[in-house]
Amino acid sequence: MMSDNALLQCQEVSKQFPVKSGFLGKKRALTAVDTVSFSLGKGECLGLVGESGCGKSTLGRMACGLLAPSKGKILLQGRELPLACAQSWAAGRLQMVFQDPFSSLNPRMTVAASVAEPLAARGVGRQERLQAADTMLSLVGLEGVGRRYPHEFSGGQRQRIAVARALMTRPDVIVCDEPVSALDASVQAQILNLLCDMQEQFSPAYLFISHDLNVVAFMCQRIMVMYLGRLLEDGPRDELVKHAAHPYTQALLSASLGERVTGAGSPLQGEQPSPLHPPKGCVFHPRCPRAEAICRKEVPEWRVLGENWRVRCHFSEGVA
Ligand SMILES: Nc1ncnc2c1ncn2[C@@H]1O[C@H](COP(=O)(O)OP(=O)(O)OP(=O)(O)O)[C@@H](O)[C@H]1O
Ligand SMILES: [Mg+2]
Numbered sequence: 026m027m028s029d030n031a032l033l034q035c036q037e038v039s040k041q042f043p044v045k046s047g048f049l050g051k052k053r054a055l056t057a058v059d060t061v062s063f064s065l066g067k068g069e070c071l072g073l074v075g076e077s078g079c080g081k082s083t084l085g086r087m088a089c090g091l092l093a094p095s096k097g098k099i100l101l102q103g104r105e106l107p108l109a110c111a112q113s114w115a116a117g118r119l120q121m122v123f124q125d126p127f128s129s130l131n132p133r134m135t136v137a138a139s140v141a142e143p144l145a146a147r148g149v150g151r152q153e154r155l156q157a158a159d160t161m162l163s164l165v166g167l168e169g170v171g172r173r174y175p176h177e178f179s180g181g182q183r184q185r186i187a188v189a190r191a192l193m194t195r196p197d198v199i200v201c202d203e204p205v206s207a208l209d210a211s212v213q214a215q216i217l218n219l220l221c222d223m224q225e226q227f228s229p230a231y232l233f234i235s236h237d238l239n240v241v242a243f244m245c246q247r248i249m250v251m252y253l254g255r256l257l258e259d260g261p262r263d264e265l266v267k268h269a270a271h272p273y274t275q276a277l278l279s280a281s282l283g284e285r286v287t288g289a290g291s292p293l294q295g296e297q298p299s300p301l302h303p304p305k306g307c308v309f310h311p312r313c314p315r316a317e318a319i320c321r322k323e324v325p326e327w328r329v330l331g332e333n334w335r336v337r338c339h340f341s342e343g344v345a
Contacts, residue, residue, distance in 0.1 A: 031064035031100075032230050033088060033119075033198050038062070038097035040083050046301055055300050057083040059254040060097070065198065070224065070231040072245030072262070074238050074277065076297050080254040081234045082202050088232055089121045089200040101197065116146055117194030120229075124203035126187035130175040136162065137171030140190045147194065161189040164226070165219060181212035188219060192227055200232045205240060217244060238281040242266055247333065250274045253308045254300055260334030270336040272313050307339065315340055 040058040045051065058080045065071050065088075073081050086092040087099060090110030099106045107113045120143070123129045130139050140161060141154035149157070159171045165185040175183060184204060191199050201220065205213040217240065224231065235241050241248055242262055249259040250273060258271040269275045276293040295312050298304055304311050310320040317339075325337045 030066055032067045032069075032102060033065040033232075034098075034100040034103075035061055035063050035084070035088060036098045036100065038084070038087060038094045038099060040080075040087060040092065041095045044301070053301060056254050056303065057300060058087070058094075059303075061251075061254075061256055062097075063249060063256070063259065065230050065232060067197075068224070068228045068230055069247065070233055070245045072241035072248040073232060073234045073251060074236065074241045074248060075251035077236055078297060078300070079251045080300075081236075081251060084251070085121070085200045085202045085232060085234050089119045089198070090115055091121065117143055118197045119200070120191035120194065120196040120198070121200045121202065122184070122187050122191050122204045124206050126180070126183040127175060129187055130183065130190075132175055135172050135174060136167075136178070136186050139175070140171075140186060140193060143190065143193045157193065158189070161193060162186070165189045165192075165223070179212075180208050181215060184208065184212075184216050185219060188216070188223060192223060192229070195227060196229050198232065199229045200234070202234045203236070204233075206235065206237070213240070220244070238277050250277065253297060253303055255308055255337070257309060257338070258336040260330065260336075261332075264331060264334050270330055270334075270341045271309075271338050272315050273309050274336075276312075307337070 038058060038061050039056065041054040041056050044053055044055045046053050061084060073084065075081055083092065087094050090106045093108050101115055101118060106115055110116065110119065137155050137158040141158035144154045144157060155171065162171055165188055167182060167185055178186065205216050208216060220231065233241060233244050246262055247260065248262050248265050250257050250271065252273050258274045265274060266278065269278050280292055293312060298311060306322045307320045307325050310316040313320065319339050325339045327335045327337055328341050329335050330341065
């Protein structure tokens with residue numbers, strides 16, 4: 026689904042990792058992301074949801090220019106992202122917030138120095154950088170803490186520092202990879218609200234990744250559902266939550282929102298297969314309550330269900 030005013034576009038992006046598997050350690054290719062296309066508009070918050078290991082972080086890192094796709098293209102305002110993003114025209118325009126802010130902050134640097142670091146690449150002087158970092162830290166609710174070190178903060182505060190750091194270059198896009206998964210429920214809400222406030226103030230677009238559909242539905246106007254490296258459904262949050270079309274989306278909904286949705290909505294059975302041996306046909310068929318012979322043989326095409334809403338299931342009725 027490509028719109029003309031797209032800020033970030035992923036076009037048929039795949040990522041394969043070489044891995045050794047089996048008793049003899051034979052080299053194989055693991056397909057973590059398989060032919061994924063989507064576009065992210067200016068100031069939009071787009072959700073990416075799916076079970077652990079389905080390829081969300083791999084896609085997020087590619088969308089942020091941290092990892093090169095094996096196939097396909099990623100474009101920022103129509104220009105293809107180069108391999109060494111950090112030293113290119115795209116530097117600072119894409120930022121990432123990780124699940125564990127402790128590992129993304131240097132323990133030997135004061136938080137002001139860490140937050141200021143993305144500005145160094147832009148040639149901003151040290152004093153000016155540190156001052157800007159202090160201002161940004163106040164904006165995320167941490168006033169006068171710039172001379173302290175990361176270990177002196179709680180998990181929630183460290184995530185605030187990571188958000189401040191990501192905002193320093195006023196990026197077009199911030200990829201938030203499970204930004205609240207390591208935090209307890211009360212702190213989760215604070216960080217989600219902070220991300221919303223910061224979006225109002227600085228208007229970055231978010232690619233918001235989580236395994237938790239509740240969190241994604243709270244944050245995002247549009248949601249993409251991923252399974253075993255493929256997108257199976259994507260659409261506006263309200264349509265998706267009320268009338269999920271794919272049995273996998275329905276299962277995620279019944280698991281996380283406890284809601285009965287149209288159609289099956291039975292809870293997920295069994296385990297996600299290994300991406301080293303993806304099932305033939307529709308990748309979800311071994312766990313799908315509706316699977317029939319065609320699902321074991323043929324990969325379903327995208328079917329359009331409405332404006333910006335599409336699904337990949339043999340049994341969904343598309344509109345012409
Ligand atoms: N560098 C790598 N080398 C080999 N395999 C990898 C590498 N990075 C990821 N993978 C594999 O790719 C698949 C997708 O991993 P990824 O981390 O993108 O999943 P995820 O959806 O983010 O999972 P989680 O919710 O647990 O964070 C997994 O099977 C993983 O083992
Ligand atoms: Mg991940």
